[in-house]
Amino acid sequence: MTGPVLAVDQGTSGTKALVVCPERGVIGSGFAEVRPRHLPGGLVDVDPEELYTSVLDAGHRALAEAREPVVALGLANQGETVLAWNPDTGRPLTEALVWQDRRAESVCEELAPHADELRDLTGLPLDPYFAAPKMAWIRCHRTREGLVTTTDAWLVHRLTGALVTDAATAGRTQLLDLDRARWSPRALDLYGLADERLPTVVDNAERIGTTKEFGPEIPLTGLAVDQQAALIAQRVTAPGDAKCTYGTGAFLLAPTGDTPSRGDSGLVSCVAWRLAGHARYCLDGQVYTAASAVRWLTDLGVIRGAADLDAVGATVPDSGGVTFVPALAGLGAPWWRGDLRGSLTGLGLDTGAGHLVRALCEGIAAQVAELADAAGADLGAPLETLRVDGGLTRSALLLQTQADLLQRPVEVSALPDATALGVGALARLGADPALTLADAMPDRKPAAVYEPRITADQAAERRGAFRAEVTALLDRAPA
Known part of the structure; x- marks a missing residue:
C-alpha cells in the first residue's frame, strides 16, 4: 500500500502531527499545545480532554496543510501517563496523572518487599514514574469505576472503539511479563489489579480499527510509546549504538536484540517493539528534566527561552565553577531517587546568566553520559555513537557539551520530529505487511556530528564534580 500516512505524537507539552509521504517526506504538519499542571509535592496532572482535543487539532x-488523503494513521503516546475512564461513554473519570507525577510513592513503599521480584518479572524498578503504581493509586484514592489504563488505550478507544495497547507501551507499566510480552498475573496481583479489564496487548504495526475523527475513514495501523518510536526513526536497531531524545525529559535507549538485558547498572529493560508477534528489547534510561529545566530557567527570567541557550552561554567561557544537578522532578536512572530535589552550587557574586546556562547544559549532559556508560556496562562494551533528536538538539552548546562529557561522537538527527516519523513508519508497516521494518523507516542522515573538543581527563574532572554533587544530594536525603 502506498500513499501518505498521518503520524501523531501525543506528548507531555503538546501534540505534533505529520503527514508523511514515502516519496516526498513530510508534506503537512500541525501542533497543538498541552498544559499540564505542576503542583506542590511533585504532582503533575493534565485534563485528559485536552490531550484528546490536541490530537484532533x-x-x-x-x-489541511497536506491537502491529500492519507492511507493510515499512527499514534505515539507519553508512555507512563494514566487515567480512569468510562468504557461506555469514553469520558474520563479522573485527571490524567502525568509520567512525572510522584503521588504514588505510598504504593511503592507498600510494595518495597516485592521490588526485586517485580524487577525480575517486568524489567522495571519499583518507582512512581511507571504506570502501575499510578493505576493502583487511582484505584485506592480516586475511583473503582470504569477502566484504568495508560492514555494510549483511552485515545485509541476514543478514535476507534478498540481496547488495546501496544507491547512497548505495555512494557512501561510494570505489569508486563518481560520475557513473554504479555500481562503478568503475578504483577497484577501484587498491585491489586488482578480483576481489572485490561487492554489487549498488540503488535506495534497492525490494523487496530478505523476512525472518522479526521474526516474520511482512516485505518489505525501503528502504535508506539514515544521513545521507542524515536528509536525506529533514528534507525538504531542493533546493539552498540543508542539514541537520546531531548524533550521534556531526556531519554536514552540502547537496543539489546531478541533478549532482554537484566544488568545491574540501574537502567531498565523493556520492549523496543513487537512485530508479527516477535519482540525486540532495549535498555532505557531517563533524565526527568531537560526542556522542562530550560523552561524553569526561563520562568525565572534568566533566559527568554531555549533559543537563548547558545547566545547566553557564549557570553562566558565555562560555568565559572557552578554545578547544577537539574533534578527538578527527581533523579531517574541510574539512581532512581525521584524524591530528590535539584541543587545549584558554587555560586558567587560574579555568577551570571551565562554560567547558569552552561551549568544547566552540563547537568543535563552529565546525566545522559551516566546513562550511556551504564548501557555500555550492561552490554559489555562502550557505546560507539549517540544519535540524538528532540527540540533541545537545536542548541549547539548542549550538544557540544554532550560530546565533550561523553567522549564520543554525537550525531544530530536531521529529522526534527523523530517520534512522529517513527510511528509513521510503523503505520506504513501495519498498512502494508509486505514491507520490512527497514523499508518503512525514514532515510537517516545526520544534520551534524559533534566531536569531543576536550581531553578525557578534562571530561572526567567535570563529570567528577557533577557526581560529587549528586552524592551530596543522596547523602543529605533520607533513605
Missing part, C-alpha cells in the same frame, strides 16, 4: 492542521 494537530491532526486536522497537518491534513
Whole structure:
C-alpha cells in the first residue's frame, strides 16, 4: 500500500502531527499545545480532554496543510501517563496523572518487599514514574469505576472503539511479563489489579480499527510509546549504538536484540517493539528534566527561552565553577531517587546568566553520559555513537557539551520530529505487511556530528564534580 500516512505524537507539552509521504517526506504538519499542571509535592496532572482535543487539532492542521488523503494513521503516546475512564461513554473519570507525577510513592513503599521480584518479572524498578503504581493509586484514592489504563488505550478507544495497547507501551507499566510480552498475573496481583479489564496487548504495526475523527475513514495501523518510536526513526536497531531524545525529559535507549538485558547498572529493560508477534528489547534510561529545566530557567527570567541557550552561554567561557544537578522532578536512572530535589552550587557574586546556562547544559549532559556508560556496562562494551533528536538538539552548546562529557561522537538527527516519523513508519508497516521494518523507516542522515573538543581527563574532572554533587544530594536525603 502506498500513499501518505498521518503520524501523531501525543506528548507531555503538546501534540505534533505529520503527514508523511514515502516519496516526498513530510508534506503537512500541525501542533497543538498541552498544559499540564505542576503542583506542590511533585504532582503533575493534565485534563485528559485536552490531550484528546490536541490530537484532533494537530491532526486536522497537518491534513489541511497536506491537502491529500492519507492511507493510515499512527499514534505515539507519553508512555507512563494514566487515567480512569468510562468504557461506555469514553469520558474520563479522573485527571490524567502525568509520567512525572510522584503521588504514588505510598504504593511503592507498600510494595518495597516485592521490588526485586517485580524487577525480575517486568524489567522495571519499583518507582512512581511507571504506570502501575499510578493505576493502583487511582484505584485506592480516586475511583473503582470504569477502566484504568495508560492514555494510549483511552485515545485509541476514543478514535476507534478498540481496547488495546501496544507491547512497548505495555512494557512501561510494570505489569508486563518481560520475557513473554504479555500481562503478568503475578504483577497484577501484587498491585491489586488482578480483576481489572485490561487492554489487549498488540503488535506495534497492525490494523487496530478505523476512525472518522479526521474526516474520511482512516485505518489505525501503528502504535508506539514515544521513545521507542524515536528509536525506529533514528534507525538504531542493533546493539552498540543508542539514541537520546531531548524533550521534556531526556531519554536514552540502547537496543539489546531478541533478549532482554537484566544488568545491574540501574537502567531498565523493556520492549523496543513487537512485530508479527516477535519482540525486540532495549535498555532505557531517563533524565526527568531537560526542556522542562530550560523552561524553569526561563520562568525565572534568566533566559527568554531555549533559543537563548547558545547566545547566553557564549557570553562566558565555562560555568565559572557552578554545578547544577537539574533534578527538578527527581533523579531517574541510574539512581532512581525521584524524591530528590535539584541543587545549584558554587555560586558567587560574579555568577551570571551565562554560567547558569552552561551549568544547566552540563547537568543535563552529565546525566545522559551516566546513562550511556551504564548501557555500555550492561552490554559489555562502550557505546560507539549517540544519535540524538528532540527540540533541545537545536542548541549547539548542549550538544557540544554532550560530546565533550561523553567522549564520543554525537550525531544530530536531521529529522526534527523523530517520534512522529517513527510511528509513521510503523503505520506504513501495519498498512502494508509486505514491507520490512527497514523499508518503512525514514532515510537517516545526520544534520551534524559533534566531536569531543576536550581531553578525557578534562571530561572526567567535570563529570567528577557533577557526581560529587549528586552524592551530596543522596547523602543529605533520607533513605
